[in-house]
Structures are given as C-alpha cells and as structure tokens.
Amino acid sequence: MGSTTxxxxxxxxxxxxxxxxxxxxxxxxxxxxxxRHGLSSSQAKALGAVQEPVPMRALAGRLGCDASNVTxxxxxxxxxxxxxxxxxxxxxxxxxxxxxxxGREILARIRGEMxxxxxxxxxxxxxxxxxxxxxxxxxxxxxSGRQ
Amino acid sequence: MGSTTxxxxxxxxxxxxxxxxxxxxxxxxxxxxxxRHGLSSSQAKALGAVQEPVPMRALAGRLGCDASNVTxxxxxxxxxxxxxxxxxxxxxxxxxxxxxxxGREILARIRGEMxxxxxxxxxxxxxxxxxxxxxxxxxxxxxSGRQ
DNA sequence: CTCAAATCTTGAGTTACTGAAGCAGTCGGT
DNA sequence: ACCGACTGCTTCAGTAACTCAAGATTTGAG
Numbered sequence: 195m196g197s198t199t200x201x202x203x204x205x206x207x208x209x210x211x212x213x214x215x216x217x218x219x220x221x222x223x224x225x226x227x228x229x230r231h232g233l234s235s236s237q238a239k240a241l242g243a244v245q246e247p248v249p250m251r252a253l254a255g256r257l258g259c260d261a262s263n264v265t266x267x268x269x270x271x272x273x274x275x276x277x278x279x280x281x282x283x284x285x286x287x288x289x290x291x292x293x294x295x296x297g298r299e300i301l302a303r304i305r306g307e308m309x310x311x312x313x314x315x316x317x318x319x320x321x322x323x324x325x326x327x328x329x330x331x332x333x334x335x336x337x338s339g340r341q
Numbered sequence: 342m343g344s345t346t347x348x349x350x351x352x353x354x355x356x357x358x359x360x361x362x363x364x365x366x367x368x369x370x371x372x373x374x375x376x377r378h379g380l381s382s383s384q385a386k387a388l389g390a391v392q393e394p395v396p397m398r399a400l401a402g403r404l405g406c407d408a409s410n411v412t413x414x415x416x417x418x419x420x421x422x423x424x425x426x427x428x429x430x431x432x433x434x435x436x437x438x439x440x441x442x443x444g445r446e447i448l449a450r451i452r453g454e455m456x457x458x459x460x461x462x463x464x465x466x467x468x469x470x471x472x473x474x475x476x477x478x479x480x481x482x483x484x485s486g487r488q
Numbered sequence: 489c490t491c492a493a494a495t496c497t498t499g500a501g502t503t504a505c506t507g508a509a510g511c512a513g514t515c516g517g518t
Numbered sequence: 519a520c521c522g523a524c525t526g527c528t529t530c531a532g533t534a535a536c537t538c539a540a541g542a543t544t545t546g547a548g
Contacts, residue, residue, distance in 0.1 A: 202471065203471050204470055204474040206459060206462050207452070208474060209470060209474055210452050213477060214389055215485075216477045216480060218386065218405075219481065219485040220484060221368070223484065234504080234536090236505095237503095239365065249526080250528095251525085251527080256365075258368075258372065259504085259505065259506085260507080261526075262505085262507080262527080262529080265528055265529085285513075285525090287513050287527070288513095288526060305357050308357070310484050310485075311484065313483050313484075314484045315357075318479070322476055324351065326472075326473075326476055327356055329465065329473055330360060330363045332469075333363060334366065336457065336460050336461045337363060337460075337461045338366040338369075339457060381534065381535080383534080397497095398496080406537085407538080409497070409537075409538080410537075413534075413535075432544075434543065435544095
C-alpha cells in the first residue's frame with residue numbers, strides 16, 4: 195500500500211459492523227484469558243481500571259455501571275488478594291481501591307496470554323500497528339466523553 | 342502527519358493498553374444505546390449475531406458462552422418479539438434463531454444512536470477511516486480463530 | 489437395533505447489575 | 519455551633535447473565 199492509495203472510504207455502518215465483530219472477538223479472547231486465572235471478565239476489567247488507585251465512585255464511572263455494583267466486584271477482588279480498599283486522606287467517606295502486587299502480576303499475565311489478540315497484532319505490518327495505535331489514542335478522548 | 346512519517350512502532354503492551362481503553366469505551370456506548378431501547382448488552386449483542394439465521398448452538402459459539410445460557414437470552418428476545426425460533430428442515434434437534442423485522446429495526450436504531458462512537462468516526466480523516474476498516478477486516482479472521 | 493454423540497432445555501448455584509433505602513461524613517448558610 | 523442538602527459507600531430486594539450437571543429427543547454409525 196503506497197501513501198497516496200485511492201482506498202474507498204467506508205460508511206459509518208460498515209465501520210460499525212466491522213468494529214462490532216472485532217470488539218466481540220477481542221472481548222472473547224479477554225474473557226477466556228481471565229477465566230484461565232479464575233477471574234470473570236468484570237473482575238478483570240476492574241483490575242485493569244485500577245492500575246492507579248481509584249475511589250470506588252470513580253471506578254463505577256470507569257466501568258460504566260452503578261456504584262453499588264462495584265462494591266461486590268471489589269469485595270471479590272479483595273477476597274482474592276488482588277486489590278484492597280484504603281481510606282482517603284482528605285475525605286473519610288471515600289474508599290480508594292488499590293491494586294496489589296499479585297493483582298498487577300495477574301493482570302499482566304492475562305494480557306500476555308491473550309493469544310488471538312497477540313496473533314492479530316503480529317499479523318499487522320509496522321505501519322498498520324502504528325496507524326492502529328495512533329487511531330486508538332486519537333479516538334479515546336472522544337469516545338470516553340473527555341474531550 | 343505526512344505519508345512517509347517515521348512513526349514509532351508501538352509495543353504489544355502499548356497496543357493492548359490502548360485497545361483495552363477503546364474497547365471499554367465502545368462497549369459502554371453500545372450498552373447505553375441498547376439500554377435506551379430496553380435491551381441489555383447481551384441481548385443486543387445476540388441480536389447483532391443473528392442478522393442471518395443461526396442455530397442455537399452456533400449462536401453460543403458466536404457469543405462465546407454456554408449453550409444453556411443462550412436459551413434464556415433468546416427466550417427474552419422472543420418475548421419482546423425481536424426474534425423467533427424456527428425448526429431446522431434437516432435436523433429436528435436444531436432450532437434456528439431468526440431475527441424479526443422489528444428486531445432488525447431496533448438493531449439499526451441502536452447502532453445509529455451510538456453517539457460517541459459516531460463522533461469518534463467523524464473525528465477521523467478519510468485515510469484513517471479507511472485504515473481502521475481495512476485493519477479490522479484483516480484482523481477479524483485471526484482474532485476469531487477462523488483463519 | 490443399539491449405543492454413542494449431538495442439540496436443546498431445565499435446575500441449582502454464583503456473579504453481575506439496577507434501583508431504592510440507609511448510614512456516615514462533608515459543606516454551605518445562618 | 520447547628521441545620522439541612524448533598525456526596526460516597528454499603529445493603530437489600532429482584533432480575534438477568536452465566537456455568538455446570540443432568541435430562542429428553544433425535545441422529546447416525548456400527
């Protein structure tokens with residue numbers, strides 16, 4: 195592919211269809227890798243969202259679900275020793291979720307064992323990988339509403 | 342960004358991190374749009390997977406979950422009039438899930454109302470949209486194991 | 489025909505998720 | 519200092535999602 199290729203620009207519907215398929219397949223790979231370590235996809239997703247310490251409420255925002263739901267998820271992560279709750283210095287209402295060393299390790303292992311996804315990455319050219327990365331970073335603030 | 346940019350090729354870990362963030366945000370947009378039409382994300386995902394008629398067992402494969410789980414999901418889609426079960430001609434064990442006109446309509450509406458995702462698409466240049474589409478199509482067979 | 493295998497469903501049990509209380513802590517105004 | 523409104527977390531129903539084990543029906547091969 196040269197630089198001035200006359201590629202057909204896809205419609206939104208085509209992009210949506212393709213993205214839905216890729217998103218679904220990616221999610222399956224993720225859930226399967228998490229399951230191999232005894233984690234549900236929600237638990238693994240939460241683990242990925244607390245690589246930096248995050249208050250419960252903010253975690254609910256990141257996961258796009260109700261705060262009361264996060265209570266249970268963090269309960270289970272805590273029971274597994276993958277994260278813990280710490281009191282906030284400034285506000286005694288707030289509990290901050292902190293990932294443990296073991297949690298960080300399992301997260302890395304899960305991501306490392308997403309075989310299909312890694313195969314997919316490796317099937318891309320350097321140019322494609324760079325393009326994908328740049329598109330992701332460009333799109334992220336728009337997609338998450340923090341423009 | 343010119344055409345022969347010396348972009349740094351990202352590592353797998355960087356790609357994984359970026360993809361996880363984008364995937365999560367996309368999923369939230371999807372779930373929110375589905376919820377506006379009274380559907381859970383699982384139901385909407387199933388609806389997208391039966392745009393062509395699919396046997397129950399195969400649907401379980403597409404959704405990456407147990408067959409017994411699909412029974413309940415299709416029950417609810419059927420109760421809502423969005424899909425129906427039909428007998429297979431050749432094998433009387435098999436039940437084929439067929440989307441209804443109303444189901445097709447709601448699916449289109451959900452995809453059309455994923456505002457953040459559409460904004461994200463529109464924030465991309467024509468070149469970037471084409472690149473994203475081609476990467477998705479290229480990656481899909483690898484990612485879903487049907488290489 | 490007989491038996492193994494495949495398809496779907498049912499039942500039990502856990503987790504995910506929501507909405508409505510509830511409790512404790514914070515903050516602004518008086 | 520006090521009061522009331524608000525915020526952050528948890529608890530409690532209640533539903534849906536999900537898994538595993540077991541059952542009913544049908545198929546197909548020996």
